[in-house]
Amino acid sequence: MSEPDPQELGAEVVSGLVATNDDRLEMINAEYTNLCRDLNMDRQTELQGYETYLEVSQRCSMEGTASHWMCRAIYTACRRTSTPTVTGQNAVVKGNCVSLNNLLRCCKMSIYEFKTKIKQWCDMANLPQEFVNEIEDLDRKFSITFMLHKRFRIIMDMIFSCPPNEKKHSKYISLHGNHAHGKCSYIKLDDICWRLFLCAKNQKPSNTVDLVTSFNLMICCIDLIYNNVLAEKRTDLINPKFEGLPSNWTELDFRHNPHCILSNFCDMTEEAKAMKATTFRQIMSSFFQASTIYGNKDTMLGLLANENFERNLKSLNISYEQYVLSVGEFDERILSAYDAGEHTALNDQSLRPPVTPLTRKQDLPAQPAMAGDKFEPVHNATTNVKQLSAFGRITEPTDFVKQAGEEVIAKLLSIIEEIEQKFLAKYPSTEAKSRFQLAKSFFFYLLDQILQAEIRNKPDIDLKRLLVQKVSLVIFNITLMACCVELVLEAYKTELKFPWVLDCFSISAFEFQKIIEIVVRHGSHEGCLNRSLIKHLNSIEETCLERLAWARNSTVWDMIASAQLPLPTWLMVNLDRAAGALQIFLRKVYLLGWLRIQKLCSELSLCEKTPESIWHIFEHSITHETDLMKDRHLDQNIMCAIYIYIRVKRMEDPKFSDIMRAYRNQPQAVNSVYREVFMDINEDGEPKGKRAAQPKKVTQSHSLFVSQMSKNEIQQSPNQMVYSFCRSPRQAMNEKVRGGKRMLSFGDDPGLGGVVEAKRPHISQVKVVMDDPDLQSAEQQPAVTTEGGVGGEGGEQET
Structure with missing residues (x-):
């Protein structure tokens, strides 16, 4: 029997591969089509998703x-389609009427995986x-909820407590409230309260x-449902161990009176009570007026009465x-539709505290006792x-x-x-005014603290002249106020994230970064900024610098x-003391x-x-090569520097993919750093760049980085790696990390001062500064004030 011809054998293999790919594509198409049928999708959107x-x-x-x-594609x-409705002019329905719940269920995908x-x-x-941006906004809102x-x-x-004859929670059964009619059960009570809040x-x-604010609103909803349970005398749903119960709630002749439990769960009781009396009551009035809920609109009771409960749940x-x-x-x-166990990954994500930036990490307040x-x-x-x-009690500048005088204070208040x-x-x-008032109060406090500290450090300076200047x-006032606003927004956990304040007040990041260390x-002092808020300030300072x-x-x-170029070295x-x-x-x-660099090298072993x-x-x-930083990220240049070193040393490992993997473990890591890198400018002089599906942009940036660096930097053999620079900053930099105040200026300072004329110092000089306490303290003190006063030319004030 003759052996088959090799060309024929190869053709059979290729034919088999083509057939296999066709079969696989056909299976995928069938699975996708069935999924779309289950979701009752229109044909056009179905085709767009499949393409x-x-x-x-x-x-x-x-x-x-x-x-x-397929779930993500669908x-x-x-999400990118909308459907016109008949409810009003220009009214549309986004999302093609496909429920995310149904989509996840059909695809057997968890919320965490989807997010x-x-x-x-x-x-x-x-x-x-x-x-x-829309997806990120939706994700942020869902995370809050x-x-x-x-x-x-x-x-x-x-x-509340679940009666012994009821199941506390069961998967999916509560999503639409399709339970048997009758009096309010524990599950239905849970449902109506959560629906009311949503x-x-x-x-x-x-x-x-x-x-x-959302938490305060949720507490108001719970408070209302609690009062309705008491009014209906549903003692079987009440947890007898709850400390907020009225003393006579179990008595037969118990008559319900409005009973507020906000203080039992809310640290901001006054703010929550104000919401209950205004915003929440307005919302409930609109619900009664639109027949979204039924009951007594004056007392807001009767929501759980047998004649109202089922239709209230259905209506909501x-x-x-x-x-x-x-x-x-x-x-x-x-x-509320899934078992609690299915939220394990989301729980871990939400219960993870914000990462700790490397900046001033050693100066953070100690963790609280409950850490x-x-x-x-x-x-x-x-x-x-x-x-x-x-x-909040501080409503005007301190005594x-x-x-500084009435004229100066009038100018300050005008700026504010x-x-x-x-x-x-x-x-x-609508909370804007109260949010700004809180920021303004903290501004007045900080302004007082900063100026008093400056007077203590400069006892010979005329007090009035310093205050006036x-x-x-x-x-200085604008950046300080912007920083206070940012703290308030962060404290409330708003969706307006940094650098929103820079855009709001038209402040440059370069000017803003000057104020952060001063505020920290x-x-x-006096614990007014806790560890969480200080970490946030350190983080946004890094965002400005990087x-x-x-x-x-x-x-x-x-x-x-x-x-004068090149720029000064570290x-x-x-x-330099006249910085x-x-x-x-x-x-x-x-x-x-x-x-x-230290942290990445440690991660890469x-x-x-x-x-x-x-x-x-x-x-x-x-x-x-300072232009390498223009419209780019500090970490991109650091990763490229690491890769240059590895290539010059002809090391087998780490690979560039290892560098990016190590970068992802850094506290400041974000995907855009290695997925979006500025490469060029367009004809109008504007940056042009595009998003990348694979992390190739940093490697392209590496090529640009290499082309800009001198040949002595990147083309020496391992035995010839001789740098024309001074030794590394290990000892002196580490000393700077451990302590020492930096001096900051908000005046019209002359940029580099006199530093460009200075000779390049040797590492031994830095060691002398770090070891000599007199020199070190002098380096930390503000420069002598010139005739121009604080912040004048050539001077540098400590703030």
Whole structure:
């Protein structure tokens, strides 16, 4: 028997592969089609989703369950469509009327998997940034609701108890409230309270843009349902161990009187009571008027009466469904529909405290006594608000500040008034005025603390002249007030994240980063800023230093353009005692870069001396090839510097993929750093860049980085790696990390001061400074004030 011809055999193999691929494609098509039929999707949206799915599958590796990828393709296709309705002019329904709950159920996908992987899909499918922002906004809102639902469960279990003849929770049974008619059961009670809250917060979404306000609203809903349970004398649903019960609640002749339990669960009791008396009552009145709920509209009782309860639950479900379909948001009833065990991953995510930035990590206040417990976001937020609210009694400048004189104080108040008008015009909530008032109170406190500290450090300076100059400094007041606003927004956990305040008040990141260390230093007194808020300030300072201050339109480039190049090294910015604004900025950038190089090298298990060599490459990129930072991220250049070192040393490991993997474990890591890298500018001089599905952009940036660096930096053999720089900053930098105040200026300082004429110092000089207490304290003290006063030319004040 003759052997088959090799060409024929090869043809059979190829034919078999083609057949296999065709079979696989046919199976995928069938699974996708069946899924769309189950969801009752229209044909056009179905085809759009399938085309995107196939296109992405050809470019990217889709590991894992196929239906999970289909889920993402279907959701994005639906989310990007809208359907006109007959309810009103220009009214539309977003999301193609496909319920996210049904989609997840059909695809057998958990909420956590969906939340994490939908962002990955946005990158893989190269979806427009506008759509990505919508997804992030939806995710943020759902995260707030998830945190609230955890607190909701705890509070409900404290107040109410499940009768022994009822099942406490059962998967899916409560989503639409389709239970047998009759009196209110424990599950239905849980349902109506959660539905009431969801409908209430969506009735006035601008009032519930933050975690704390939403929590107060949720407590008002629970308080109302609790009073209705008492009024109906449903003692079987009451937890007898609840401390807020009236003393005679079990007696037969018990007559219900309004009974407020807000103080039992809310740290911000007065704020919650104010909401109950105003916003919440307005919402409930609108519900009664629209027949969303039935009962006594004056007392707001009778909601759980046998004749009203079932239709109230049904009406709330219908109202909420209409809202979800009209805006295309997550159906948050899903939280009460699943078993608690299915939220394990979401629990871990929500109970994880914010990461700790590397900046001033050693100066953070000690962890609170309850640090051993799991992080509780709602409690953390209300605690932060409570601490800032302690300064609410300060409604005007302090007597100390008023010594500047009436004319100066009038100018200060005029500046604050202008800032307030900008804030009120852009903050999307009726709570805007009260939020700004709290920020203003903290501003007056900080201004007093900062000026008093400056007087203590400069006892020979005329008090009135210093106050006049400082209080009159517009940029100082604006940045300080903006920082106070940012603290209030963070305390309330609003959806307006940094750098929103910079856009709101038209402040450059370069100017804003100057104020942060001052606020941390003086705001830490008396515990007014806790660990959580200080970490937030440190984090946004890093954001300014690593990225925002290097934007193409940043004022830092004007200062660099007028400075003598190359820029000063870290040795020069550490030793100079008449530092200008640019020099201080570089000092902070160098310190941040050194900390991150150390941490990345540790993560990559590189030898002890490696960070020193990598540091020189990084420092050279800042001093000699400064344009490499324009519209880019500090971490991109650090990763490229590490890779250059590895290539020059001809090391087998780590690979570039290992560097990116190690980067993801850094506290400041974000995907955009290695997925979006500025490569060029367009004809109009604007940055042009595009989003990438795979992390190739940093490697492209690496090629650009290499082309800009000198040949001596990147082409030496391992035995010839000789740098024309001083030794690494290991000892001196580590000393700077451990302590020492930096001096900051808000005046019209001359950029680098006199540093560009200074000779390059040797490492031994730095060691002398670090070892000599007199020199070290002098380095930490403000420069001698010139005739121009504080913040004048050539001077640098300590603030």
